[in-house]
Amino acid sequence: MLFLRPVEERDLDDLLQMSEEVGTGMTSMPSDLNTWMERVRLSKDTFSNNDETLFSDHGVYFMVAEDSETGHVVGTTAIYVGIGTTTPFYSYKQSLLVKYSETLNKLFEIRVLNLVNDFTRATEIGSLFLREPYRINHTGQFLSRARYLMFADFPKRFSETIIAEMRGWQSKEGHSPFWQALGKKFFDLPFENADRISATHGSQFIQDLMPKYPVYVNLLPKDAAECIGKPHDVSIKAIYMLEKEGFRHDGYVDVFDGGPTVQCHRSLIKSVEEAQPREVVIGEPNDAPRHIISNGNISRYRVTVCAAEVSNTTITLSQEAATVLGVQAGDSVQSIQMVE
Known part of the structure; x- marks a missing residue:
């Protein structure tokens, strides 16, 4: 029987092995022992607080799926309580810039991306991963919806705004057109390196290097522009489950790969209501x-x-x-x- 429980130090070997299986693009599953040790410590501290009314600005409820027959960890799921407080949480907000030229008698509609911190102190769900042999019998649904039960169990521990970041589209070869057209120009790093740095050292370097001015989408290559808000192939099922729960994409995308960020009010999540x-x-x-x-x-x-x-x-x-x-x-x- 599979069951979820809070992560422990004894899970580190299994977690590192799963990190290798995840690949790039999932910053919450870094293949780095020190980062995992810190995450386990923070999760234990968050779970150990018995004040059910406490909202922690930087807590994380990290849970692992254990197979009761083998004792091995075969999956993960997590809730990050108040993001963007200890390190900034950046997104691109896609909006429409409208200009009219009386001389030309033309109306111009231009898509722009603005660097924002709109989700500061929101609660993020993420780190959902399941090893290949266990991807049967809707087990992914179990790992995903279990987090909503926690919202129902302890509502005052979480923000009213719940978000989920989805991996952005990449080719089968791991090529990210959005990163190549934008991020790489400012960081001069391969996508997987920037991804790893963000996961292990925080996102301050994004503030240091990313442009603060709007990015005009029509100046990007066509393949990069078409990736904005488009999920990775492996995330299509996950975003479908989120939409069934009431999550919606309101124009926010990841600064690295352009993947969509979806959001929902906590009390309006379907499983919380049920x-x-x-x-x-x-x-x-x-x-x-x-x-x-x-x-x-x-x-x-x-x-x-x-x-x-x-x-x-x-x-x-x-x-x-x-x-x-x-x-x-x-x-x-x-x-x-x-x-x-």
Whole structure:
């Protein structure tokens, strides 16, 4: 059985191995031991605070998916609580500049990109990765929607604005037209190097080197302009799931690869609206629909997906599922039904 739990130091070997599998473009999964050690430390500090009303400006709830049969970590998912406070969080905001020439009797509409910090103190969901053998039975949906259960469990720990950055489009050879046309001109680095520096040393160098003036899209090569707001092929399914939850793209894109940033008000996320607390009953719900279930215990947080029979007030779980969650009959858990 797969279940999510807070990351621990013992997971570092598995995390580094998965980082190698991710490749470039996912800055939250760096192949760097020191960065991972700091992330584990910060996550443990964030989980250890028992004040459920605390909003941390720089906390992270980093969770790993463990296979209960092997004890190995096979996936990751995370919530970054208040981004852009310890290091700036930059985006390009795409907008329309309209000019009219009376002499020429022409109206000109020009797309421009402005460097902004509009998502400062927003909460970001990210770091969703699953190893290839486990990409079955909608497990990606489980890792994604489990984070929304945490919003329902502890709403005051998070910002009202929730965002997700999607990887920008690249060719099969790893070529990023947006980076080649823009970022590379100012950083003089291969895309993967700039990506790694951002992940391991923060984004201050973006402020130091990126132009502060608007970027006129019509001055970019056609292939770069067409990439603005276009997700990587591997992100298409993820952005579809986000849109079903209510996330929308409002013109914000990543400064490196032009990938879309989507956002939604926390309380309007569909899974947050659907989440409901129920009392645990131990039984054998073998043919029942599968549900994503959280134990609501921040000091020993667990989320799993399993068959469960639900009523308005109760949820019937197997003994195995109850053990994984660390709950017993009479305890309260929160759940949402899987979309099969």
